[in-house]
Amino acid sequence: MSDYKFIAGDKKWWRQAVVYQIYPRSFADLNGDGIGDLAGIIDRVPYLKSLSIDAVWLSPFYPSELADGGYDVADYRNVDPRIGTLEEFDKLIEELHKVEIRVFVDIVPNHSSDQHEWFQAALKAGRGSPERERYIFHDGLGENGDIRPSELISHFGPTGWTRVTEPDGTPGQWYLHLFAPEQPDFNWDNQEVRADFIETLRFWSDRGVDGFRIDVAHALTKDFSDGLPARETMDIDPKKPDGSDPLFDRDEVHEIYREWRKVFNEYDPPRVAVAEASAPAHRLGAYASEETLGQAFNFDLLHADWDTKRFKQLISNSMKRAEKSGSSNTWVLSNHDVVRHPTRYGLPDKTDLVKWYISEGKSAPLDAKQGIDRARASTMLILALPGSTYLYQGEELGLFEVADTPREAMQDPQWFRNPGKSRSRDGCRIPLPWAISGSSFGFGPGGSHLPQPADFGKYSVAANEADPNSVLNLYRTAIAMRKGLQCAEEIKFIFNWNRNVLHFARPNGWQSFTNFGKSPVKLPTGKVLLSSQPLVGSQVPGETTVWIQA
Numbered sequence: 373m374s375d376y377k378f379i380a381g382d383k384k385w386w387r388q389a390v391v392y393q394i395y396p397r398s399f400a401d402l403n404g405d406g407i408g409d410l411a412g413i414i415d416r417v418p419y420l421k422s423l424s425i426d427a428v429w430l431s432p433f434y435p436s437e438l439a440d441g442g443y444d445v446a447d448y449r450n451v452d453p454r455i456g457t458l459e460e461f462d463k464l465i466e467e468l469h470k471v472e473i474r475v476f477v478d479i480v481p482n483h484s485s486d487q488h489e490w491f492q493a494a495l496k497a498g499r500g501s502p503e504r505e506r507y508i509f510h511d512g513l514g515e516n517g518d519i520r521p522s523e524l525i526s527h528f529g530p531t532g533w534t535r536v537t538e539p540d541g542t543p544g545q546w547y548l549h550l551f552a553p554e555q556p557d558f559n560w561d562n563q564e565v566r567a568d569f570i571e572t573l574r575f576w577s578d579r580g581v582d583g584f585r586i587d588v589a590h591a592l593t594k595d596f597s598d599g600l601p602a603r604e605t606m607d608i609d610p611k612k613p614d615g616s617d618p619l620f621d622r623d624e625v626h627e628i629y630r631e632w633r634k635v636f637n638e639y640d641p642p643r644v645a646v647a648e649a650s651a652p653a654h655r656l657g658a659y660a661s662e663e664t665l666g667q668a669f670n671f672d673l674l675h676a677d678w679d680t681k682r683f684k685q686l687i688s689n690s691m692k693r694a695e696k697s698g699s700s701n702t703w704v705l706s707n708h709d710v711v712r713h714p715t716r717y718g719l720p721d722k723t724d725l726v727k728w729y730i731s732e733g734k735s736a737p738l739d740a741k742q743g744i745d746r747a748r749a750s751t752m753l754i755l756a757l758p759g760s761t762y763l764y765q766g767e768e769l770g771l772f773e774v775a776d777t778p779r780e781a782m783q784d785p786q787w788f789r790n791p792g793k794s795r796s797r798d799g800c801r802i803p804l805p806w807a808i809s810g811s812s813f814g815f816g817p818g819g820s821h822l823p824q825p826a827d828f829g830k831y832s833v834a835a836n837e838a839d840p841n842s843v844l845n846l847y848r849t850a851i852a853m854r855k856g857l858q859c860a861e862e863i864k865f866i867f868n869w870n871r872n873v874l875h876f877a878r879p880n881g882w883q884s885f886t887n888f889g890k891s892p893v894k895l896p897t898g899k900v901l902l903s904s905q906p907l908v909g910s911q912v913p914g915e916t917t918v919w920i921q922a
């Protein structure tokens with residue numbers, strides 16, 4: 373079991389942590405079967421350490437039929453044999469803790485895989501059985517029950533209900549799935565479901581896991597007392613912003629998280645959690661309270677245009693929210709669900725990303741230099757803000773979204789289930805390039821489960837390491853420097869006549885100055901600590917962030 377010396381007594385480590393998200397199947401493949409594995413992550417612990425990050429978050433590595441990239445979990449307390457073993461997991465925790473990197477794992481409580489033993493048991497046990505009570509089964513409408521129970525669209529398209537075949541071979545009941553049909557939703561009114569997740573949280577906490585990322589945290593409790601829900605849209609936002617939507621962000625969901633908090637607090641230091649919740653801003657604080665999960669993702673930046681006013685506004689809003697909830701801010705530019713931010717920033721404003729993806733990147737021109745300049749500047753900007761920064765593997769290499777993955781190689785259900793209407797998230801899940809050339813660019817000695825573009829070598833770790841001005845070297849320097857500069861969770865905006873400038877100071881005099889415009893602007897006084905682009909005399913070039921010590 374892991375060595376806890378480095379975290380003894382530090383109960384607040386998560387408040388201003390840099391957390392690096394690993395998508396295990398695409399990180400590093402040690403045994404050459406084309407799928408990233410735990411042994412591959414263990415092998416790259418020195419690389420992770422070189423980033424000076426505080427924690428890694430592992431996206432699901434559990435047994436899964438991969439109907440949704442592992443977010444369809446068949447066994448919550450095990451490792452997919454294609455990825456590794458529990459012994460390797462223990463070893464990974466041990467190696468990461470040795471270099472003072474903590475570990476988050478992903479908990480997927482809204483739905484399991486249809487291969488989960490409980491769902492299989494529910495299918496066998498038939499109508500009205502306690503086994504079916506753990507999920508959400510209903511009879512269909514119409515004389516033969518062959519009309520779905522309600523007009524509900526799932527997040528991945530056409531329907532949120534799937535009909536099963538009963539044990540006697542006849543067409544039977546329907547079950548609800550907010551995502552793919554292979555992801556049946558749990559019934560959180562069922563006490564066995566509640567108890568089982570508590571067991572899962574203890575299982576990983578006992579193995580030394582430090583924190584949990586909670587998938588679709590706002591969807592667990594549902595209330596159908598006014599009838600089964602009908603929805604015509606694929607989003608997963610509550611239609612009512614007051615806790616009374618039948619599917620999302622209901623007030624009762626926090627009863628579950630209060631129970632979980634008791635479990636987290638049994639450990640020293642207490643285990644932490646971050647909610648992935650699609651709830652109105654004024655309701656996110658309930659997930660981030662110290663009585664519930666403690667922190668919630670702020671995804672505003674994933675949709676924000678490159679615009680000074682917009683950035684300033686969402687930073688101010690987030691600061692106010694954090695103060696109110698007692699939690700810390702969270703900053704995210706990329707993750708495994710969205711178009712990588714150098715691509716977002718390199719495409720013309722208001723580009724329709726779905727159309728762009730469907731056209732294999734041909735519907736709008738990508739300005740790669742602009743994308744990378746803005747990505748470098750925005751990373752330094754968010755690293756200077758109070759709170760946690762969540763990074764996604766590959767952003768430190770300056771990776772762009774891959775839009776021209778051969779269509780027959782696609783894996784994402786969002787792509788298949790909505791022909792012509794959705795983008796595939798495979799474009800940000802391409803296995804990482806570690807080497808300039810060779811087998812799968814150093815991802816592993818075999819192939820790669822998603823094809824890598826021919827020019828991937830130029831973004832590799834090796835290519836980045838060879839260039840002192842690379843994105844990787846900027847990340848390494850900035851994250852290490854931030855550690856030494858960290859201070860109270862406050863900022864003061866500094867007025868600048870130029871509306872393209874976003875300038876703020878932390879209480880210790882550490883300042884961040886971003887020029888959102890294209891033309892250079894005058895550098896303020898102070899000692900320059902780091903700049904996302906070389907300064908030109910006393911001018912800050914366009915699309916650049918500079919850190920200054922006043």
Ligand code: NOJ
Nearest residue numbers: 440443480551587588709
């Ligand atoms: C959010 C995850 O980030 C995403 O990848 C997944 O498809 C859905 N939740 C469903 O679990």
Ligand code: CA
Nearest residue numbers: 401405407409
């Ligand atoms: Ca492998």
